Amino acid sequence: MLVQIAWRNIWRNKTRSFVVIGSIVIGLWASIFILAFAWGLYKNNIDESVNRQLSHIQIHHPEFTHQQESKFVIEHSDSILSLLQKDDRVQAASARTITKGMITSPTTATGVTVYGISPAAEEKQIGLNENLIEGDYFESGKSNEIFIGEKLAKKLKIKLRSKVVVTFTDIESNMVSAAFRVGGIYRSRNLSLDEVNVYVQKQSLDNLLGLKPSESNELAILLKNESALDSFNSDVQLMVPHKKVEDWMDLSPELELVIESFHLYTYIITGIILLALTFGIVNTMLMSVLERIRELGMLMAIGLNKKKIFTMIMLETLFLTLIGCPVGLLVGWLSVLVLGSIGINIAIFSEGLASYGFSSIIYPALDSQNYWTVAIMCLITALLSAIYPAFRALQLNPAESIRKI
Amino acid sequence: MKKTIIDAHNVSKTYNEKMIPVKALQDVHLHIEEGEFVALVGPSGSGKSTLLNMIGGLDEPSSGTVFVDGVEITKLPENKLIDFRLENIGFVFQSFNLIPVLTSKENIGFVLQLQKVPKKDREKRVLELLQEVGLAEKINSRPGELSGGQQQRVAVARALASKPKIILADEPTANLDSKSAANLLDIMAKLNKEEKITFLFSTHDQRVIEKARRVITLVDGKVDSDIVQTPT
Known part of the structure; x- marks a missing residue:
């Protein structure tokens, strides 16, 4: 009641x-x-x-994480990569060469991180092809193409097809300068990264750094489903016991x-x-x-x-x-x-x-x-x-x- | 010898109205026997409602004792007092008697439900009571659909539901026209006579006073007169 x-x-x-x-x-x-x-x-x-920058899992030489020097490489990264690509849980896997350097335009210069990438493999990861606002994605086949962010282009006061010089040290600690032509200008959703990340063909960068084609600084793996992250992480650690295997939360605690x-x-x-x-x-x-x-x-x-x-x-x-x-x-x-x-x-x-x-x-x-x-x-x-x-x-x-x- | 049903000794009540003490009742003695039909009269502010509240256990006296059917209700803890009221005392107020969201049947049945009467018995009793007050046809009407007189009759039926020994009615006819008032009084008198329920009601209404067999007059919180009369 x-x-x-x-x-x-x-x-x-x-x-x-x-x-x-x-x-x-x-x-x-x-x-x-x-x-x-x-x-x-x-x-x-x-x-x-995760999708465009970190991937779910990255593999590095243990020293590379601390010192960010190109000489700390993953040997036989090509064979590791092909093994990874065969795994059902993997959506995409790619090898990268990375170095810190200075990019110089006719008017100014600034510090950048140069990524040597395999264009086809990175389509599903960095997705540079989707973010291009000018130029074509490595279609010319020229090895001296560089892809820079819109923000960096403005900073350097350069346009598509402009010439820039990138200076860095090779694995023997020698200064190396190389001329590149802007093959494309991109705009990603992360403007702060657009200002510092530049991309060139891995093969070109490997040659300039003195690395073998089978060597890389970073292996990035994107999974089909994030729920498989923990089990996949453990499996990779067993596969490459002397390398540093980190998931995206380790890589970016923020x-x-x-x-x-x-x-x-x-x-x-x-x-x-x-x-x-x-x-x-x-x-x-x-x-x-x-x-x-x-x-x-x-x-x-x-x-x-x-x-x-x-x-x-x-x-x-x-x-x-x-x-x-x-x-x-x-x-x-x-x-x-x-x-x-x-x-x-x-x-x-x-x-x-x-x-x-x-x-x-x-x-x-x-x-x-x-x-x-x-x-x-x-x-x-x-x-x-x-x-x-x-x-x-x-x-x-x-x-x-x-x-x- | 008849049994004493209400026995009030030296009952006083003082209210503090805006920090000023107001003596509503002063040393009232009252002795009512089972089956009496008593009118409590007096001018406004003479303490009629206060005395009814003391007897009904709705309010505590500042001093004095009240016995109802031999139980000193002034000493009962609140929960026991509520149960005592439920079992022994029926109330009829001047207005706001019924639960507006419940029908006549539910209003009466509510008290029975509080007494944990089984549903079957409850329904039978509700119908009997409504028949007794002549409102069987209004069994499913809500208070808003009833006239003032009908509402008071349902209130009387509800007061009777728990088969109380006493029904206390505070100016039950105050808001009624003369016909409804007479009708209500007849029902109350009939119940008093047939079921031996003690009625104590406060009133200003001369027609009601004439129906009472005993008239107690309060003036300034004191019993001024206590007259036994022959009802007209």
Whole structure:
């Protein structure tokens, strides 16, 4: 009967109940949407970093990680690579030669990281071919082509087909200078990397550095499915026991930090939104209690004890929440589903976002665990919010309540 | 010899209204026997409702004791008092008597449910009670669909539901037209006579006072007169 009374009570003032339900729906939707948007933003950044920069796993000579010198190579990298490429879990694997150097244009010079890449193998990894805004992707077949970022081109005040000189040290520590012609200008989603990474044919760089074709500084492996990361990592460590095998989280601890901070962010944002919701519920339920003082007095007089009065008020809030929560979850889920597929274009901020490695189109995404976290937090908030109004109802004295007009 | 059902000794009640003590009741003695039909009269502010609240255990006296059916209710802890009220005392108020979201049947059944009466017995009793107050056809009506008089009759039926020894009614006819008031009074008088339920009601209404067999007048929180009369 108490359940029945509470249920009917919430429909006595439909407007007020819909205000509470609406607040819950909006609160939940806002929490879900903000989290999905933020996760979409971070996930984009993480995916971009993993797919285009880090790959899932990288193999280096143990010394190369610390000193970044081209002389620390992986011998027989060609045979290791062909073994890796045969693995079913591998989507793409490529060998790279890397050196730090100085790029000089007729007007200025700046420090860069020169990547010697195998163009075909890198199409699925660095994806330079997709990011080119000028020029063709190693199509001329010339060995002296260099591909630079748009930002670097502006800095060096050079254009497509301009000539640049790259200076670095070879494996014997001799200074080597080589002239390259700009074969293409690219723009990736990470402007900060565009300014420092330049790409040339691996074979050309190997020759300049004095490396054998079978030697590389880095083997990068992109997996078909990230869930295979741990098992694949272990297998690779067994395959190349004296090399350093690192996954993307080892290579870029800041990305792991991003994920961790996102979880914290989940609770903070949701907490703030739910705090606002608390005030709405406390206010509305308190109004509902104070409006019914005489009625509550009568209920106490005819034999309803305080525990039951308290339960009744809590049930009223619980019902409103149980209506609002699924609706909020549904609206939130649909928003994420729709916007997650079409994306949100925030082109107006793209310059700023791109410099931090973010894309201008955000695809909101949220895993199911976060939906439940937000919904449970919402439910707890609503019930906690109802405690004060219910407690006020407990303080009523039946005789005084009945006297009140 | 008839059994004493209400026994109030030296009951006083002082309220603090804006820090000023107001004496609502002063050393009231009251002795009511089982089956009496008593009107509590007096001007506004004379302490009628306060006295009813003390007897019904809705409020605590500042001093004095109240016995209902031999139980000193002024000493009962709150939970026991609620149970005692549920089993022994029925209330009819001036207004806001019924739970607005429940039908007549549910309003009456609610008290029975609190007493854990099985559903079958409950339904039978609800119908009997509604028949007794002449509202069997309004069994599924909510209070908003009933007239003031009908609402009060449902309230009386609900007060009777738990088969209480006493029904306390605080100005039950105050908001009713004369016909509804007379009808309600007839029902109360009939129940008093047939079921031996003790009625104690406060009223200003002369027609109600005339129906009572005993009239206690309160003035300034004190018993001014206590007259036994022949009802008209």
